[in-house]
Amino acid sequence: MTRVCIVGKPEVDLRTELFAYETARRALATYDVRSPYENTVAVDTVSLGAAVSLLNDLNWYLVRLAEEAFVLEPSVADDEWLSRDLAAAVRDGDVRAPETDARLKVYGVEDGELVEPMYVTRVQGERPDYDLRDVEETVVVRVTEAEFEA
Template sequence: MTRVCILGSDDVDLRIDLFGYETARRALATYDVESPYENTVAVDTVSLGAAVSLLNDLNWYLVRLADAAFVREPSVSETEWLSRDLAAEVRDGDERANETDARLKVYGVEGGELVEPMYVTRVQGERPEYDLRDVDDTFVVRVTESEFQN
């Protein structure tokens, strides 16, 4: 299963605000919606294409309510996520799945919340440790070159 996770902006309660819109509610109605981290909404989809399509369907709401959207595709990585843009590039064949692991955005996980991301480059197959603060865990997102440079 391909998993989608949407991270809400600081000034919204993503689950409440997103489900406040009838069209978003309908788009998510067929999914088992979870909140694995504070201010997130996550669902499982059948494929990378379905995940990207769902995010495209929700785009109007994501622009207004979300800071980021991620996709975890098991054929790419069991543990690392793809940014929405990178997921679309892999789906469209513009980026090879096995070449997506060089540029990373690593969030700390503290008390169930995604905090303070840092950008790192994988060196010789190793990911540098998250060192912005002490955290319980990390949430690793592979990003496009343009996202990495911003």
């Protein structure tokens, strides 16, 4: 299963706002919708292609309501997410899965909320520790070169 996680903008109650739109509600109707972190919506899809397609279908809403969208693809990594752009590049064959692990955006998780992302690169195959604050856990998102430099 490939998982999609959409992170709402701070001023938006993502779940409430997203489900207020009939088209978004219909697009998500066949999925078991969860919220693994505060102000997120997550669903499991059958493949990377289905995950990217769902995000494309929801694009109008994501632009208005979401801060980020991640895809967890087990064939790429079991515990590191792909940014939406990187997931699309892998799906399209523009980037090979082994080439996705160099640039990372690491979020801290504090009281169930994603906080303060830190951009890091792997050094000799190792990911630097998250050190922006003391957190319970981290969420690692692999990003494109353009997203890393932004």
